[in-house]
Amino acid sequence: MTETTDDESQNTPADGPGDAASPAASDAEPLLRVRGLMRHFPITKGLLKRQVGAVQAVDGIDFDVYPGETLGVVGESGCGKSTMGRLITRLDEPTGGSIEFEGKDITHLSTGRLRPMRRDVQMIFQDPYGSLNPRHTIGGIIGTPFRLQGVEPEGGVKKEVQRLLELVGLSPEHYNRYPHEFSGGQRQRIGIARALALKPKLVVADEPVSALDVSIQAQVVNLMDDLQDELGLTYVIIAHDLSVIRHVSDRIAVMYLGKIVELSDRASLYASPLHPYTKALLSAVPVPDPKRRTERDRILLKGDVPSPINPPSGCRFRTRCWKATEVCTTTEPPLVALRTGHQVACHHPEPVTGEPAAAGGAGGKESTGGHA
């Protein structure tokens, strides 16, 4: 804790780090409020199932999701994004921390108690082949949420399902077809239709396009974007790199080994990333403008992601960080706001330029990064 102290005192984060990272309308109540979220998978050994350790898949993360926004979550494979998604949709139960949806604590609700909330929170899955039951027709699949929640839509389930099919750009005639008759992109549209059937408030999409052909990825992302405008949805979109979600996210959380290392609004993050890891991730994103490409060298991270069973002490990124010092080994950097709407967890963040955050246009500044 050296150079960050000044900024910290100026911003005075009140009762939680999330407050500093709220979007422009910071007085709005968050739809989802996550504090200290943790999921450790126990590793057991032997007949007696003695616990010998834990996979610290998600290890204490805080964030808020505000109505109508899109929060992008990025990070390398294995950093706990899917686990986080399964926790906030309560497909899995946290081992620590809390999740509030619309002010209601849902952290440890039982299956039965969760039922009403299931209507409002839906998930779009990564694998378009695994997420649709091969034995059911499309009509059956998209109609299932109505049956499970006991909802009788106006005009009947069949009509509503056909309307949803049209909504996601498929033909209502596909009603009696089976999943294997569709391409990956079409299946993902079916998954989207199912997620939207009950008019949810929050949709969590776990790498919704990473299994798809590159040519189709944009179509599906655009569809999700259009549907958000049309239906007033709130999204949490998970991705493993910064390219796919670049255009749809309002705010972006960067995860590394079970932690959020940077959380910022999009413009600020892309213009001047503060965390070395974010910088590295950004340098891997292809830049359309060749002039900018030259000044932004590609940062190649050394080494592999450490195991979440035995993460490094202090800052988890230190084993691969070119700026690491003694303090990084001993002290875990807290996630603090260095600018309005821009939080970072690093002892030696990139120089903070401008306060408040400059717009994305003045982007040349990130070249000032002093990495070797």
Added chain:
Amino acid sequence: MTAPIETTGAAAQAQPEAVLQGVETKRIEGRSLGRIALLRFRRDKVAVVGAIVVILLIAIAALSRPIQALLGLDPDAPQQSLIDPNTTLPKGDMGGMSLDHPLGVDPKFGRDLLARVLEGSWVSLIVAFGATLLSVAIGTVMGVIAGFYRGRVDAVISRLMDVFLAFPLLLFAIAISASLQGGAFGLTGLPLHLSVLIFVIGFFNWPYMGRIVRAQTLSLREREFVDAARGMGARGPFILFRELLPNLVGPIVVYSTLLIPSNILFEAALSFLGVGIQPPQASWGGMLNQAVKYYEVDPQYMLVPGIAIFVTVLAFNLLGDGLRDALDPRSR
């Protein structure tokens, strides 16, 4: 977000990939995986032959008694006139084959072998089907429970399956048959022997089915469509019956079909050892048992039940293999 969903912009702009476009106009009704499997199965000539033979065998077994009546055959009627009193072998060549007795007669008694092999067919199939049904019923329930609930339940059931598989089944069968010889559960004679065989074979074979169903359930429950259902508020029974079971039907059918021939062999073996169907009731295993005593002097006798068993087992195996290939998700 309570506003009604309007169908507008998004639908118009979204461009579904043109993958199905050519086919689209022709058929509206989707082809289920079952129908696709059927189409694929029909292309497998060997399996189709197996299926035809199986259907024929089932028809013959089911109509065994009427066919005997029609042909005027009696499997239990001894005809000493056909037996050479000195050797106790059938008179004439080829085990006493004649127009009246196309497959010959058995030594010592002179009973018609066609009648006996017909009579044995229904015994064989009823035991094999009954035992398979029992195994499948127990195995499916136990396998689904173990695979679905995992943890301690799975550990208990899995150990139970190990115990059953390690059981000296043959010794048990011999012991149980011997001790129930006189009668039990109000049953005597043939019904008793059939029930005991079905019970012994079926009850001790269930882990075979149980393991397959358990493994399938374990992998199915990790599929994302199960999470999708849970995410919409589904509970255990819904997931079990609506999401998992439809995907288990294929493997269960396939492995039942493959279990039948092994059960036919089992029944034959037990009857051969004298602890299954008891004489004078005709059964394939029992016929073999008697035939071995004569195999040097009357080899034709052995061939009759031998071929019957061979053809039946082969046909069921071909059918099962064909079904497996047609339904196997990996070849999809």
